[in-house]
Amino acid sequence: MEIRAKALLFADARSQQLLAQAELVADSPVPVLIQGETGTGKELLARHLHQRSGRKGPFVAVNGAAISETLAESEFFGHEAGAFTGAAGRREGWFEAANGGTLFLDEIGDLPLALQVKLLRVLQEREVVRVGGRKPIPIDVRLVTATHVDLQSAIAAGRFREDLFYRLNIVTLAIPPLRDRPGDILPLARHFLGQFAREHARAEPVLAPDAVERLLGHSWPGNIRELENVLLSAALMTGGRPIEARHLQLRPRSAPPASARPVPAEPPVDPLWQGIQKQLGELLDRGDDGLLARWESLLLETTLRRHRYNQVHSADRLGISRHALRTLLKRYDLLPETRAPRV
Numbered sequence: 001m002e003i004r005a006k007a008l009l010f011a012d013a014r015s016q017q018l019l020a021q022a023e024l025v026a027d028s029p030v031p032v033l034i035q036g037e038t039g040t041g042k043e044l045l046a047r048h049l050h051q052r053s054g055r056k057g058p059f060v061a062v063n064g065a066a067i068s069e070t071l072a073e074s075e076f077f078g079h080e081a082g083a084f085t086g087a088a089g090r091r092e093g094w095f096e097a098a099n100g101g102t103l104f105l106d107e108i109g110d111l112p113l114a115l116q117v118k119l120l121r122v123l124q125e126r127e128v129v130r131v132g133g134r135k136p137i138p139i140d141v142r143l144v145t146a147t148h149v150d151l152q153s154a155i156a157a158g159r160f161r162e163d164l165f166y167r168l169n170i171v172t173l174a175i176p177p178l179r180d181r182p183g184d185i186l187p188l189a190r191h192f193l194g195q196f197a198r199e200h201a202r203a204e205p206v207l208a209p210d211a212v213e214r215l216l217g218h219s220w221p222g223n224i225r226e227l228e229n230v231l232l233s234a235a236l237m238t239g240g241r242p243i244e245a246r247h248l249q250l251r252p253r254s255a256p257p258a259s260a261r262p263v264p265a266e267p268p269v270d271p272l273w274q275g276i277q278k279q280l281g282e283l284l285d286r287g288d289d290g291l292l293a294r295w296e297s298l299l300l301e302t303t304l305r306r307h308r309y310n311q312v313h314s315a316d317r318l319g320i321s322r323h324a325l326r327t328l329l330k331r332y333d334l335l336p337e338t339r340a341p342r343v
């Protein structure tokens with residue numbers, strides 16, 4: 001579960017309109033359905049709704065796609081001791097844990113059908129019964145759900161219950177993809193670079209004009225999460241120097257731009273880079289500097305190995321100068337003269 005409070009930043013007129021809608025419904029107990037592509041900030045908006053709700057209980061976030069079907073019922077509603085093999089003690093479920101607060105169910109479209117029926121019942125009855133128990137426990141939970149799939153098509157395909165949809169969809173907040181709110185790109189970019197500078201006690205990295213142009217021209221299929229990861233990765237690579245377009249490891253465009261002029265194809269995405277960026281995002285989310293340093297040294301080692309310890313090629317691959325590479329190698333004790341001889 002996320003522990004750091006993250007600030008919600010909305011600068012574009014479309015985002016501000018969304019924020020105004022969110023303010024209108026924040027302190028009402030009605031369920032809210034948040035729609036948006038992956039990485040658009042659905043969970044952050046759900047947290048914001050909770051913070052502005054005035055509810056004293058906790059915010060509990062659950063990802064529908066990660067729920068194991070066998071344990072789902074006990075996870076949601078809790079269980080009594082001995083309810084099933086392995087249920088040693090009594091355990092409260094997510095609904096009870098969120099009592100007096102907000103339960104956020106992400107990827108609601110992936111919830112198994114059997115569980116959808118039970119969820120509907122809880123919404124109607126406003127009480128849960130633990131697995132293996134008989135006593136109904138009253139619950140006062142504000143439900144916020146999110147989906148990146150179109151629930152109407154899931155209903156048409158028989159994967160989502162229509163009655164549950166109408167229960168959840170009393171208010172819908174649709175978060176536009178980042179490419180449709182370009183006014184957010186640079187403020188968010190500076191916000192993430194400022195955050196990076198504070199967390200690493202370094203000066204805030206500057207964006208060179210070609211990097212700004214590249215950021216504004218990209219289609220952001222991974223939305224804000226992609227923007228955050230791309231910038232943090234670039235900030236690490238450049239080690240305090242200005243971030244240029246060549247330092248931005250962008251995912252390929254999902255659709256060609258509408259302009260008539262053909263655009264040269266983006267270079268193929270290196271799976272190593274994709275893996276590294278994913279791991280980096282996870283580490284930064286956890287805010288663990290020790291792990292981050294290990295990640296940085298691992299990246300250096302891997303790149304050097306790939307380029308047979310050729311520093312010019314490695315620095316080029318990382319998008320940093322040879323001098324910056326040597327500084328980093330020194331910091332992590334990876335200079336050839338300090339490394340144990342290879343046999």
Ligand SMILES: Nc1ncnc2c1ncn2[C@@H]1O[C@H](COP(=O)(O)OP(=O)(O)OP(=O)(O)O)[C@@H](O)[C@H]1O
Nearest residue numbers: 006007008009037038039040041042043044224225
């Ligand atoms: N408006 C915003 N201001 C600042 N940071 C944001 C904003 N929106 C999203 N982020 C950041 O972008 C990342 C992705 O956001 P979040 O996890 O809320 O997206 P999501 O839509 O729930 O993603 P998924 O669909 O993958 O579950 C997080 O690190 C979050 O802090």
